[in-house]
Amino acid sequence: MKKKFIFIAATIMAAAGIAVAAEYHYGFILSCGKTEYYTSTRPLTDAELAERAEFYENTKCSKITADKQVDDREDLLKDTNHP
Amino acid sequence: MTKPALCIIALVAMQVCAEAQAIRAAYKFYYKKDVTEKGYYVEPDMMLDYDGKTAAFYSDATYHRDSLKSLAFDNNGNIQDQDAYNQIFNYRQNATQDITLIDFGHRSFEIGYHDLTVHIIGKSDNLEMPQWELHDTTTTSALGYEVKMATADFMGRKWIVWYTEEIPVPAGPWLLWGTPGLIVHAKDSEDIFTFKMLNVDMPDTPIRYNNLKKYFYRTEGRWKYYTYDLKKAEKIHNKSKRDYDYLFELADAKTSNAYFVDKDGNVEAFETKNPHIPLIAEDYWQ
Numbered sequence: 001m002k003k004k005f006i007f008i009a010a011t012i013m014a015a016a017g018i019a020v021a022a023e024y025h026y027g028f029i030l031s032c033g034k035t036e037y038y039t040s041t042r043p044l045t046d047a048e049l050a051e052r053a054e055f056y057e058n059t060k061c062s063k064i065t066a067d068k069q070v071d072d073r074e075d076l077l078k079d080t081n082h083p
Numbered sequence: 084m085t086k087p088a089l090c091i092i093a094l095v096a097m098q099v100c101a102e103a104q105a106i107r108a109a110y111k112f113y114y115k116k117d118v119t120e121k122g123y124y125v126e127p128d129m130m131l132d133y134d135g136k137t138a139a140f141y142s143d144a145t146y147h148r149d150s151l152k153s154l155a156f157d158n159n160g161n162i163q164d165q166d167a168y169n170q171i172f173n174y175r176q177n178a179t180q181d182i183t184l185i186d187f188g189h190r191s192f193e194i195g196y197h198d199l200t201v202h203i204i205g206k207s208d209n210l211e212m213p214q215w216e217l218h219d220t221t222t223t224s225a226l227g228y229e230v231k232m233a234t235a236d237f238m239g240r241k242w243i244v245w246y247t248e249e250i251p252v253p254a255g256p257w258l259l260w261g262t263p264g265l266i267v268h269a270k271d272s273e274d275i276f277t278f279k280m281l282n283v284d285m286p287d288t289p290i291r292y293n294n295l296k297k298y299f300y301r302t303e304g305r306w307k308y309y310t311y312d313l314k315k316a317e318k319i320h321n322k323s324k325r326d327y328d329y330l331f332e333l334a335d336a337k338t339s340n341a342y343f344v345d346k347d348g349n350v351e352a353f354e355t356k357n358p359h360i361p362l363i364a365e366d367y368w369q
Contacts, residue, residue, distance in 0.1 A: 033345060039339050
């Protein structure tokens with residue numbers, strides 16, 4: 001099934017005194033129903049965004065997706081002790 | 084009661100290597116990130132490609148995703164092929180991106196770790212075969228092969244493997260090789276890791292070793308490459324797995340204010356410290 005994620009990117013120019021700082025805000029909608037937000041000090045490329053999405057999927061959704069989870073249902077003791 | 088017999092197969096194994104039929108075997112890889120965890124994480128599609136000269140161990144989903152990424156992005160990391168980009172998401176997203184490549188002819192190997200845009204590559208010109216102790220214990224595997232047991236202390240762990248002489252290639256998952264037949268099952272004595280073969284095939288197409296190697300050494304764009312000897316690579320990789328702030332530093336992509344929001348609007352901080360257990364035991368390096 002085709003999974004999609006959405007990039008939400010916005011640039012906020014914040015003025016503080018005479019200094020101007022650029023912040024890049026990103027949001028990833030993950031397959032496990034969570035959205036991850038973060039701020040970067042530079043714009044990320046499309047490839048970096050794709051890698052980020054993969055990274056957050058792996059770190060945040062790995063325990064509850066169907067094909068990669070802490071699998072208590074499988075009879076692993078029998079499974080690991082028998083070839 | 085098993086009767087251990089010393090394995091005298093180094094030369095025999097290398098001879099078999101030179102004459103072997105190319106195979107592709109699929110394994111399920113179970114692992115823990117913390118010894119206190121009751122269950123296991125699962126990589127369901129790990130592939131072993133072996134042709135007698137080289138071996139590669141990698142995730143099939145990652146192989147396809149990486150192939151599409153090569154087409155989808157230009158050297159600056161921007162999308163150049165929207166169709167290829169869209170197809171990336173047809174493959175499992177949370178597959179491991181780590182690979183193991185063995186060059187039997189040069190007696191060398193490398194382990195590649197990939198997270199974010201960071202590639203950490205550990206190289207060794209000292210390919211060691213586990214010193215297998217062959218046992219008389221035999222049984223029939225779930226796939227119907229007659230299998231025999233072998234054990235070895237290797238890279239800081241005690242490994243128990245089952246191999247079948249019905250497929251007479253001295254290959255196996257990860258760096259486990261050198262038995263008189265294909266390894267169909269392997270586990271460590273602490274029950275942290277298990278490799279279980281799902282099926283084996285004899286591919287008509289060339290094995291993917293060269294493609295994997297080429298992809299892992301791309302140098303364009305914002306990819307970050309860190310190539311070291313194996314010991315240093317392991318140290319850096321283990322640190323990056325346990326401390327994501329360090330990983331972001333390696334990626335030259337620091338972030339701040341990272342947090343998650345679930346469907347109900349609950350906010351959860353992004354935890355940068357995580358457990359991790361490497362296949363090569365850290366005691367091995369001491």
